[in-house]
Amino acid sequence: MPFPTTQWNIVDTLKHRDEDARRAALADVVSTYGPPLLAFALRQSDGTRTREDCEDLVDDFFLRCIQGGLLQHADKGKGKFRSFLVTVFKHYVANEERARRTQKRRPAGGLISLDALRDDFGSTLEPRTDETPEAAFHRVLRCALFRRTLAEFRQQLVADGQETAFELFVRREVTPKRDGAPVPSYRALAAQYQISSENLANKMVLAATEKFRALLLAKVTADCLSEKEAQLECEVVFAGAGV
Numbered sequence: 001m002p003f004p005t006t007q008w009n010i011v012d013t014l015k016h017r018d019e020d021a022r023r024a025a026l027a028d029v030v031s032t033y034g035p036p037l038l039a040f041a042l043r044q045s046d047g048t049r050t051r052e053d054c055e056d057l058v059d060d061f062f063l064r065c066i067q068g069g070l071l072q073h074a075d076k077g078k079g080k081f082r083s084f085l086v087t088v089f090k091h092y093v094a095n096e097e098r099a100r101r102t103q104k105r106r107p108a109g110g111l112i113s114l115d116a117l118r119d120d121f122g123s124t125l126e127p128r129t130d131e132t133p134e135a136a137f138h139r140v141l142r143c144a145l146f147r148r149t150l151a152e153f154r155q156q157l158v159a160d161g162q163e164t165a166f167e168l169f170v171r172r173e174v175t176p177k178r179d180g181a182p183v184p185s186y187r188a189l190a191a192q193y194q195i196s197s198e199n200l201a202n203k204m205v206l207a208a209t210e211k212f213r214a215l216l217l218a219k220v221t222a223d224c225l226s227e228k229e230a231q232l233e234c235e236v237v238f239a240g241a242g243v
Contacts (some may be wrong), residue, residue: 030062032148033082036141037061037089039125044093044133061092081223086137120147124243142237149216150174156215157208164193168201169208177241213238 041054049057124143127136150170157166168189176183186198186205195201217234224230 026062026065029065029085032144033085033141034058034062035121035125035144036137036139037086039127039140040086040089040133040137041093042125043127043131043136046127057093061089064092080225082138082141086134090133139240142240143243145219146216146237146240149212149219153212153215157211162208164195165204165208168193168205169212172205173209173212174241177239178243 037058038054041049041057042051045054121140121143124140131139154166157163171184171189172186175181184192186201189195189205190198190201193201195204213234216238217230220233220237221227221230224233
């Protein structure tokens with residue numbers, strides 16, 4: 001049985017005749033793939049385009065996806081959705097001069113603003129001299145995936161009355177990787193959050209970590225071709241902690 005690749009369901013929706021459905025699907029694509037495509041454009045430009053030019057390029061690309069049918073001929077038999085998307089974007093960038101001469105077309109209701117995404121990711125989007133545009137795309141995509149999963153995880157735990165468990169998880173497993181801060185001891189965490197024992201703090205962190213990994217694995221599985229690849233991708237995304 002083929003390994004499921006549910007990211008391709010987005011493409012199926014983008015082919016739908018209902019504009020509201022297409023716009024909703026595109027919103028999902030923009031929030032996930034907007035930052036990595038912007039990182040790709042910034043790295044590939046190598047200073048020949050301004051940041052604003054790169055943002056316009058990505059925004060126009062998404063507009064063409066919903067209006068011009070750039071994804072109409074997508075074929076999930078060709079592999080990962082992310083690889084397909086960055087290939088289509090590369091071809092689009094190659095024709096950017098024609099795109100620049102075309103008046104921008106904005107559908108009623110607009111698109112998700114890249115400005116907010118840019119502000120959220122900050123220096124993460126900045127080009128790195130030791131990486132290719134494709135590497136920048138995948139790095140920022142993993143960052144975006146981790147952050148979206150972490151936000152969803154927080155919502156789940158808060159709804160279940162486990163906000164303290166979420167805070168412990170972030171302090172122990174996320175902040176040290178993201179900010180380079182020292183890993184706090186379980187004794188220190190127990191004292192700070194008024195937990196009865198460091199052993200209980202340890203158990204809470206372990207349980208939260210297991211739940212987060214399961215959620216993250218479900219997310220990465222959507223665009224992997226095998227269970228082994230999904231497991232490896234999950235480890236890479238988790239190790240990066242959204243940076």
